[in-house]
Amino acid sequence: xxxxxxxxxxxxxxxxxxxxxxxxxxxxxxxxxxxxxxxxxxxxxxxxxxxxxxxxxxxxxxxxxxxxxxxxxxxxxxxxxxxxxxxxxxxxxxxxxxxxxxxxxxxxxxxxxxxxxxxxxxxxxxxxxxxxxxxxxxxxxxxxxxxxxxxxxxxxxxxxxxxxxxxxxxxxxxxxxxxxxxxxxxxxxxxxxxxxxxxxxxxxxxxxxxxxxxxxxxxxxxxxxxxxxxxxxxxxxxxxxxxxxxxxxxxxxxxxxxxxxxxxxxxxxxxxxxxxxxxxxxxxxxxxxxxxxxxxxx
Ligand SMILES: Nc1ncnc2c1ncn2[C@@H]1O[C@H](COP(=O)(O)OP(=O)(O)OP(=O)(O)O)[C@@H](O)[C@H]1O
Numbered sequence: 001x002x003x004x005x006x007x008x009x010x011x012x013x014x015x016x017x018x019x020x021x022x023x024x025x026x027x028x029x030x031x032x033x034x035x036x037x038x039x040x041x042x043x044x045x046x047x048x049x050x051x052x053x054x055x056x057x058x059x060x061x062x063x064x065x066x067x068x069x070x071x072x073x074x075x076x077x078x079x080x081x082x083x084x085x086x087x088x089x090x091x092x093x094x095x096x097x098x099x100x101x102x103x104x105x106x107x108x109x110x111x112x113x114x115x116x117x118x119x120x121x122x123x124x125x126x127x128x129x130x131x132x133x134x135x136x137x138x139x140x141x142x143x144x145x146x147x148x149x150x151x152x153x154x155x156x157x158x159x160x161x162x163x164x165x166x167x168x169x170x171x172x173x174x175x176x177x178x179x180x181x182x183x184x185x186x187x188x189x190x191x192x193x194x195x196x197x198x199x200x201x202x203x204x205x206x207x208x209x210x211x212x213x214x215x216x217x218x219x220x221x222x223x224x225x226x227x228x229x230x231x232x233x234x235x236x237x238x239x240x241x242x243x244x245x246x247x248x249x250x251x252x253x254x255x256x257x258x259x260x261x262x263x264x265x266x267x268x269x270x271x272x273x274x275x276x277x278x279x280x281x282x283x284x285x286x287x288x289x290x291x292x293x294x295x296x297x298x
Contacts, residue, residue: 034058035225040091051077052250064219064226066236069246075229079195084108113141116191118182120198124170130181131166137188156184176207193225200232212239
Protein backbone atom coordinates (compact mmCIF):
# COMPACT_ATOMS: atom_id res chain seq x y z
CA UNK A 1 0.00 0.00 0.00
CA UNK A 2 1.48 3.41 -0.94
CA UNK A 3 2.41 5.69 1.93
CA UNK A 4 2.16 9.43 1.78
CA UNK A 5 2.43 12.45 4.01
CA UNK A 6 0.58 15.72 3.58
CA UNK A 7 3.80 17.45 4.59
CA UNK A 8 5.88 16.10 1.74
CA UNK A 9 6.25 18.45 -1.22
CA UNK A 10 5.10 17.53 -4.67
CA UNK A 11 3.31 14.39 -3.56
CA UNK A 12 0.56 12.81 -5.65
CA UNK A 13 -2.62 13.11 -3.58
CA UNK A 14 -4.54 9.85 -3.19
CA UNK A 15 -7.63 9.09 -5.19
CA UNK A 16 -9.90 9.11 -2.12
CA UNK A 17 -9.85 12.94 -2.23
CA UNK A 18 -12.40 14.87 -4.25
CA UNK A 19 -10.66 16.19 -7.43
CA UNK A 20 -11.23 19.82 -6.35
CA UNK A 21 -9.62 19.17 -2.95
CA UNK A 22 -6.76 17.37 -4.65
CA UNK A 23 -6.17 20.33 -6.98
CA UNK A 24 -6.29 22.77 -4.05
CA UNK A 25 -3.84 20.71 -1.99
CA UNK A 26 -1.49 20.32 -4.94
CA UNK A 27 -1.56 24.11 -5.51
CA UNK A 28 -0.87 24.73 -1.80
CA UNK A 29 1.98 22.26 -1.88
CA UNK A 30 3.51 24.02 -4.92
CA UNK A 31 3.10 27.34 -3.08
CA UNK A 32 4.92 26.03 -0.01
CA UNK A 33 7.78 24.94 -2.24
CA UNK A 34 8.09 28.38 -3.83
CA UNK A 35 9.28 31.31 -1.74
CA UNK A 36 8.87 33.85 -4.54
CA UNK A 37 6.19 33.66 -7.21
CA UNK A 38 5.40 35.81 -10.22
CA UNK A 39 2.00 35.33 -11.75
CA UNK A 40 1.48 36.81 -15.21
CA UNK A 41 3.64 39.84 -14.40
CA UNK A 42 3.81 42.67 -16.92
CA UNK A 43 5.90 45.80 -16.46
CA UNK A 44 7.10 48.82 -18.48
CA UNK A 45 9.03 51.93 -17.47
CA UNK A 46 7.52 53.80 -20.41
CA UNK A 47 4.13 53.30 -22.03
CA UNK A 48 4.32 51.07 -25.10
CA UNK A 49 7.78 49.68 -24.24
CA UNK A 50 7.17 46.52 -22.20
CA UNK A 51 10.16 45.19 -20.26
CA UNK A 52 8.36 42.14 -18.86
CA UNK A 53 5.27 40.62 -20.47
CA UNK A 54 3.09 38.02 -18.77
CA UNK A 55 5.96 36.48 -16.81
CA UNK A 56 5.13 33.51 -14.60
CA UNK A 57 7.92 32.03 -12.47
CA UNK A 58 8.42 30.25 -9.16
CA UNK A 59 11.65 30.48 -7.19
CA UNK A 60 12.13 27.46 -4.91
CA UNK A 61 12.30 27.98 -1.16
CA UNK A 62 15.68 27.51 0.50
CA UNK A 63 17.51 27.16 -2.83
CA UNK A 64 19.95 29.26 -4.83
CA UNK A 65 18.46 30.30 -8.18
CA UNK A 66 20.43 32.10 -10.85
CA UNK A 67 18.62 34.32 -13.34
CA UNK A 68 20.52 34.58 -16.59
CA UNK A 69 19.68 36.51 -19.72
CA UNK A 70 21.01 38.98 -22.25
CA UNK A 71 21.67 42.59 -21.38
CA UNK A 72 18.44 44.57 -20.98
CA UNK A 73 16.09 41.58 -20.84
CA UNK A 74 14.74 42.75 -17.47
CA UNK A 75 16.70 40.81 -14.80
CA UNK A 76 17.34 43.78 -12.51
CA UNK A 77 13.78 44.97 -13.09
CA UNK A 78 12.58 41.56 -11.91
CA UNK A 79 14.52 41.94 -8.63
CA UNK A 80 13.09 45.46 -8.21
CA UNK A 81 9.55 44.13 -8.62
CA UNK A 82 10.20 41.45 -6.00
CA UNK A 83 11.61 44.11 -3.67
CA UNK A 84 8.56 46.32 -4.26
CA UNK A 85 10.60 49.16 -5.76
CA UNK A 86 8.15 49.17 -8.68
CA UNK A 87 4.62 47.79 -8.89
CA UNK A 88 3.75 45.45 -11.78
CA UNK A 89 1.34 46.86 -14.36
CA UNK A 90 -0.39 43.49 -14.52
CA UNK A 91 -0.22 40.24 -12.59
CA UNK A 92 1.21 39.93 -9.10
CA UNK A 93 4.38 39.16 -7.19
CA UNK A 94 4.22 37.07 -4.01
CA UNK A 95 6.87 36.55 -1.36
CA UNK A 96 6.17 33.65 0.98
CA UNK A 97 2.54 33.75 -0.15
CA UNK A 98 2.14 37.48 0.56
CA UNK A 99 1.51 39.94 -2.29
CA UNK A 100 4.24 42.54 -2.69
CA UNK A 101 2.28 45.77 -2.87
CA UNK A 102 4.45 48.80 -3.60
CA UNK A 103 1.51 51.07 -2.65
CA UNK A 104 1.09 49.70 0.89
CA UNK A 105 4.09 51.24 2.63
CA UNK A 106 3.82 49.59 6.06
CA UNK A 107 3.16 46.10 4.67
CA UNK A 108 5.98 46.52 2.19
CA UNK A 109 8.30 47.65 4.97
CA UNK A 110 7.47 44.46 6.94
CA UNK A 111 8.16 42.29 3.90
CA UNK A 112 11.37 44.12 3.06
CA UNK A 113 12.58 43.51 6.57
CA UNK A 114 12.70 39.83 5.48
CA UNK A 115 14.81 40.57 2.39
CA UNK A 116 18.48 41.33 1.97
CA UNK A 117 19.81 42.87 -1.22
CA UNK A 118 23.33 43.02 -2.56
CA UNK A 119 23.28 45.74 -5.21
CA UNK A 120 25.50 45.92 -8.27
CA UNK A 121 29.03 46.78 -7.12
CA UNK A 122 28.07 46.59 -3.43
CA UNK A 123 27.03 50.25 -3.07
CA UNK A 124 28.69 50.81 0.31
CA UNK A 125 28.58 54.13 2.15
CA UNK A 126 32.09 55.46 1.62
CA UNK A 127 31.82 57.95 4.50
CA UNK A 128 31.19 55.10 6.98
CA UNK A 129 33.70 52.46 8.05
CA UNK A 130 33.23 48.71 7.56
CA UNK A 131 31.54 48.25 10.94
CA UNK A 132 29.08 51.11 10.43
CA UNK A 133 28.16 49.89 6.94
CA UNK A 134 27.03 46.55 8.36
CA UNK A 135 25.41 48.18 11.39
CA UNK A 136 23.39 50.53 9.17
CA UNK A 137 20.39 48.28 8.38
CA UNK A 138 20.31 46.99 11.98
CA UNK A 139 20.07 50.54 13.33
CA UNK A 140 17.53 51.46 10.62
CA UNK A 141 15.15 48.60 11.34
CA UNK A 142 15.61 47.77 15.03
CA UNK A 143 16.02 49.47 18.40
CA UNK A 144 18.56 46.97 19.68
CA UNK A 145 21.01 48.15 22.36
CA UNK A 146 24.50 49.13 21.21
CA UNK A 147 26.14 46.04 22.73
CA UNK A 148 23.81 43.71 20.79
CA UNK A 149 24.37 45.66 17.56
CA UNK A 150 28.10 45.33 18.09
CA UNK A 151 27.89 41.55 18.58
CA UNK A 152 25.60 41.13 15.56
CA UNK A 153 27.87 43.17 13.30
CA UNK A 154 30.97 41.28 14.40
CA UNK A 155 29.19 37.95 13.86
CA UNK A 156 28.19 38.95 10.32
CA UNK A 157 31.69 40.20 9.57
CA UNK A 158 33.08 36.98 10.98
CA UNK A 159 30.83 35.00 8.62
CA UNK A 160 32.47 36.73 5.64
CA UNK A 161 35.97 36.52 7.15
CA UNK A 162 36.31 40.25 7.86
CA UNK A 163 35.85 40.64 11.62
CA UNK A 164 39.40 41.96 11.74
CA UNK A 165 38.59 44.67 9.19
CA UNK A 166 35.73 46.22 11.19
CA UNK A 167 37.58 49.47 11.82
CA UNK A 168 38.84 50.04 8.27
CA UNK A 169 37.51 52.77 6.02
CA UNK A 170 35.86 51.67 2.76
CA UNK A 171 38.63 53.40 0.81
CA UNK A 172 41.20 51.15 2.53
CA UNK A 173 39.75 47.80 1.45
CA UNK A 174 40.00 45.91 -1.84
CA UNK A 175 37.13 45.37 -4.28
CA UNK A 176 36.76 41.75 -3.18
CA UNK A 177 36.66 42.75 0.49
CA UNK A 178 34.12 45.46 -0.29
CA UNK A 179 31.86 42.87 -1.89
CA UNK A 180 32.12 40.75 1.24
CA UNK A 181 31.26 43.76 3.44
CA UNK A 182 28.21 44.32 1.22
CA UNK A 183 27.33 40.66 1.69
CA UNK A 184 27.61 41.01 5.49
CA UNK A 185 25.35 44.05 5.28
CA UNK A 186 22.82 42.16 3.12
CA UNK A 187 22.55 39.40 5.75
CA UNK A 188 22.65 41.75 8.76
CA UNK A 189 18.98 41.19 9.59
CA UNK A 190 18.98 37.44 8.87
CA UNK A 191 16.85 37.75 5.73
CA UNK A 192 14.78 34.84 4.45
CA UNK A 193 15.28 36.07 0.89
CA UNK A 194 18.64 37.34 -0.36
CA UNK A 195 18.84 38.96 -3.79
CA UNK A 196 22.20 39.46 -5.47
CA UNK A 197 22.48 41.75 -8.49
CA UNK A 198 25.72 40.97 -10.32
CA UNK A 199 27.65 39.88 -7.21
CA UNK A 200 30.76 38.97 -9.23
CA UNK A 201 30.96 42.10 -11.39
CA UNK A 202 34.44 43.61 -11.44
CA UNK A 203 36.04 40.94 -9.21
CA UNK A 204 39.25 39.05 -9.98
CA UNK A 205 39.10 35.26 -10.23
CA UNK A 206 40.03 34.56 -6.60
CA UNK A 207 37.59 37.12 -5.14
CA UNK A 208 34.92 35.77 -7.47
CA UNK A 209 35.45 32.22 -6.19
CA UNK A 210 35.45 33.42 -2.56
CA UNK A 211 32.22 35.39 -3.09
CA UNK A 212 30.55 32.46 -4.86
CA UNK A 213 31.46 30.06 -2.07
CA UNK A 214 30.18 32.54 0.52
CA UNK A 215 26.83 32.93 -1.23
CA UNK A 216 26.37 29.16 -1.22
CA UNK A 217 27.57 28.72 2.36
CA UNK A 218 25.37 31.53 3.69
CA UNK A 219 22.38 30.09 1.88
CA UNK A 220 22.94 26.65 3.35
CA UNK A 221 23.73 27.93 6.84
CA UNK A 222 20.70 30.20 7.09
CA UNK A 223 18.15 28.24 5.03
CA UNK A 224 17.41 31.44 3.10
CA UNK A 225 16.19 31.57 -0.48
CA UNK A 226 18.77 33.20 -2.74
CA UNK A 227 18.20 34.83 -6.12
CA UNK A 228 21.23 35.69 -8.17
CA UNK A 229 21.32 37.85 -11.30
CA UNK A 230 24.60 37.29 -13.06
CA UNK A 231 26.44 37.31 -16.36
CA UNK A 232 29.14 35.04 -14.97
CA UNK A 233 27.84 31.67 -16.12
CA UNK A 234 30.38 29.20 -14.64
CA UNK A 235 30.52 30.91 -11.21
CA UNK A 236 26.78 31.24 -10.82
CA UNK A 237 25.90 27.81 -12.20
CA UNK A 238 28.52 26.26 -9.92
CA UNK A 239 26.60 27.35 -6.79
CA UNK A 240 23.02 27.13 -8.06
CA UNK A 241 20.27 24.57 -7.54
CA UNK A 242 18.03 26.11 -10.15
CA UNK A 243 18.60 28.30 -13.21
CA UNK A 244 16.21 30.48 -15.19
CA UNK A 245 17.23 31.82 -18.59
CA UNK A 246 15.26 34.86 -19.72
CA UNK A 247 14.89 36.20 -23.25
CA UNK A 248 13.44 39.49 -24.42
CA UNK A 249 10.54 40.89 -22.37
CA UNK A 250 11.26 38.33 -19.68
CA UNK A 251 10.26 35.38 -21.86
CA UNK A 252 11.43 32.21 -20.08
CA UNK A 253 13.74 30.50 -22.58
CA UNK A 254 14.70 27.64 -20.27
CA UNK A 255 14.75 26.65 -16.63
CA UNK A 256 15.98 23.66 -14.65
CA UNK A 257 19.05 22.45 -12.81
CA UNK A 258 22.45 23.69 -14.02
CA UNK A 259 23.13 20.22 -15.51
CA UNK A 260 19.83 20.24 -17.37
CA UNK A 261 20.53 23.63 -18.89
CA UNK A 262 24.12 22.77 -19.75
CA UNK A 263 22.92 19.65 -21.55
CA UNK A 264 20.18 21.51 -23.44
CA UNK A 265 20.15 21.18 -27.22
CA UNK A 266 18.08 24.36 -27.62
CA UNK A 267 20.16 26.77 -29.80
CA UNK A 268 19.37 29.90 -27.72
CA UNK A 269 20.20 28.16 -24.44
CA UNK A 270 23.39 26.72 -25.90
CA UNK A 271 24.50 30.09 -27.28
CA UNK A 272 23.93 31.76 -23.94
CA UNK A 273 25.54 29.15 -21.71
CA UNK A 274 28.47 28.22 -23.91
CA UNK A 275 29.12 31.71 -25.31
CA UNK A 276 28.91 32.82 -28.90
CA UNK A 277 28.69 36.31 -30.33
CA UNK A 278 25.99 35.46 -32.81
CA UNK A 279 23.20 32.97 -33.05
CA UNK A 280 19.52 33.10 -32.21
CA UNK A 281 20.35 35.80 -29.62
CA UNK A 282 21.20 38.82 -31.75
CA UNK A 283 24.15 41.14 -31.26
CA UNK A 284 22.29 44.24 -32.50
CA UNK A 285 19.72 46.08 -30.42
CA UNK A 286 16.63 46.53 -32.68
CA UNK A 287 17.31 49.51 -34.99
CA UNK A 288 16.16 51.03 -38.27
CA UNK A 289 17.90 49.58 -41.33
CA UNK A 290 21.38 50.88 -42.15
CA UNK A 291 19.93 52.27 -45.37
CA UNK A 292 17.39 54.34 -43.41
CA UNK A 293 19.96 55.68 -40.93
CA UNK A 294 22.73 56.46 -43.42
CA UNK A 295 20.65 57.34 -46.49
CA UNK A 296 22.30 54.70 -48.67
CA UNK A 297 20.57 52.25 -51.01
CA UNK A 298 19.28 48.98 -49.46
N1 LIG B 1 14.80 53.41 -14.48
C1 LIG B 1 14.57 53.09 -15.76
N2 LIG B 1 13.87 53.90 -16.59
C2 LIG B 1 13.62 53.56 -17.87
N3 LIG B 1 14.04 52.43 -18.46
C3 LIG B 1 14.76 51.57 -17.70
C4 LIG B 1 15.06 51.86 -16.32
N4 LIG B 1 15.79 50.82 -15.82
C5 LIG B 1 15.93 49.94 -16.83
N5 LIG B 1 15.31 50.38 -17.95
C6 LIG B 1 15.22 49.67 -19.23
O1 LIG B 1 14.50 48.46 -18.98
C7 LIG B 1 15.09 47.37 -19.70
C8 LIG B 1 15.49 46.28 -18.72
O2 LIG B 1 16.51 46.76 -17.88
P1 LIG B 1 17.17 45.86 -16.74
O3 LIG B 1 18.20 46.71 -16.06
O4 LIG B 1 16.12 45.25 -15.92
O5 LIG B 1 17.86 44.74 -17.63
P2 LIG B 1 18.97 43.67 -17.22
O6 LIG B 1 18.54 42.39 -17.84
O7 LIG B 1 19.20 43.69 -15.77
O8 LIG B 1 20.23 44.24 -18.00
P3 LIG B 1 21.82 44.12 -17.67
O9 LIG B 1 22.13 42.66 -17.73
O10 LIG B 1 22.46 44.88 -18.78
O11 LIG B 1 22.03 44.74 -16.30
C9 LIG B 1 16.25 47.95 -20.48
O12 LIG B 1 15.82 48.22 -21.80
C10 LIG B 1 16.58 49.25 -19.76
O13 LIG B 1 17.08 50.20 -20.66
